Amino acid sequence: MPFEFNDLAEELIPQDPRVVFGIVLALIGAVFLSLGAQFQHRGVVKVERNTQYAGGSGLNVKQLMLLLARPSWVIGTLMLGFAVVLQLASLTQAPLMVVQPLGAVALVITSIVNARVSKVALNRRSIIAxxxxxxxxxxxxxxxAFTAVDKPVTDEDLITILVILAVVLVAFVLAFIALRNKFKALFYILGAGVLYGFVATLAKVIISRIQNENFEWLTFTCVVALLAAAALGGYFVQNAYASGPPDLVIAGLTVVDPLVAVAIGIFVLDEASQAPLWAVIGFVVAGAVAIWGVFALAKHHPQTKV
Structure with missing residues (x-):
């Protein structure tokens, strides 16, 4: 009996202390992500009010410049920047599949803070979502955490990721140009989440290559692609703030972002190659529940604009 218990413990408890440290960094980053989102949302709302902007068709250049003059938006941006630094640091310590989803902690914090700041209590359906x-x-x-493994990214894997990202970027840009007047917060949230999923993946690859002194044309291409995805994703986030509450934005980002990053980890980077069948089934069920929660929150949140 003791032998069986020890075997089970060794199987379930991560053996590498670096993984635990990476999880701690990711959790601290989630706190700054939550607070940064609240401050940025406040800045966008003030610009929206001062410019009579109704949201939906996308912030223009003037409105983006006005955001730079809002102290709350600048503070929020600095907090988000620190959250990104912590996230990148966590990616150097643990597999992408482990640390990336921990941003969901920010959703709970943001929901509590936003309810107090806006004085709008969440309804029962929103809490369930x-x-x-x-x-x-x-x-x-x-x-x-118990099934993922960290694997080196080959040049072929990296090219595959970049090609997929190029297709995604073009698709979102074309969709925005053609349908921007019909977009609601949910589109911007989903778009930002997908793009940030690629950003997290590319960031981990770039960090690894720099650590191995492997900075060549493919790594430089990754940097350019990361900046492009981050810029468009950031623009989508600001538009989401203009048409939805901050906890809805964080819900989309902390669910869609890690699911995309994990999908890349599973299908391209092969991080789940050692996962048993029960784990694969668990991934599917857990992902479906999380995504369903985002759509439910978008539908039932008391501050969602229709």
């Missing part, structure tokens, strides 16, 4: 988001992502990261 948030629990679905956090529960789904929590289950996902728990399974990933």
């Amino acid at each position: 948030i629990c679905m988001c956090v529960g789904g992502v929590g289950l996902f990261v728990t399974i990933a």
Whole structure:
């Protein structure tokens, strides 16, 4: 009996202390992500009010410049920048599939803070939706923590990621140009989440290559692609703030972002190659629950604009 217990413990508890450290960094980053989102949302709302902007068709250049003059938006941006630094640091310590989904902690913090700041209490359906988001992502990261493995990214894998990202960027740009007047917060949230999923993946690749002194044309291409995805994703986030509450924005980002990053980890980087069948089933169920929670929150949140 003791032998079986020890075997189980060794199987379930991560052996590398660097993974634990990476998880801690990711959790601290989630706190700054939450606070940064709240401050940025406040700045966007003030610009929206001062310019009579109704949201939906996209912020123009003048409105983007006005954001730079809003102290709340600048503070929020600095906090988000620190959250990104912590996230990148966590990616150097643990597999992408483990640390990336931990941003869901920010959803709980943002929901509490936004309810107090806006003085709009969450309704029962919104609370259930948030629990679905956090529960789904929590289950996902728990399974990933015990089954994911960190693998080196080959040039072929990297080219595949860049090609997929190029297609995604073109698709979102064309969709925005053609349908921007019909977009609601959910589109911007989903778009930003998808793009940031690629940003997280490319960031991990770039960090690894720099550490190995492998900075050549393919690495430089990754840097350019990362900046392009981050810029468009950031623009989508600001538009999402203009047409939806901050906790809805964070819900989309902390669910869609890690699911995309994890999908890349599974299908391209092969980080789940050692996962048993039960883990694969768990990934599917947990992901479905989390995504369902995002759509439910978008539908039932008391501050969602229709």
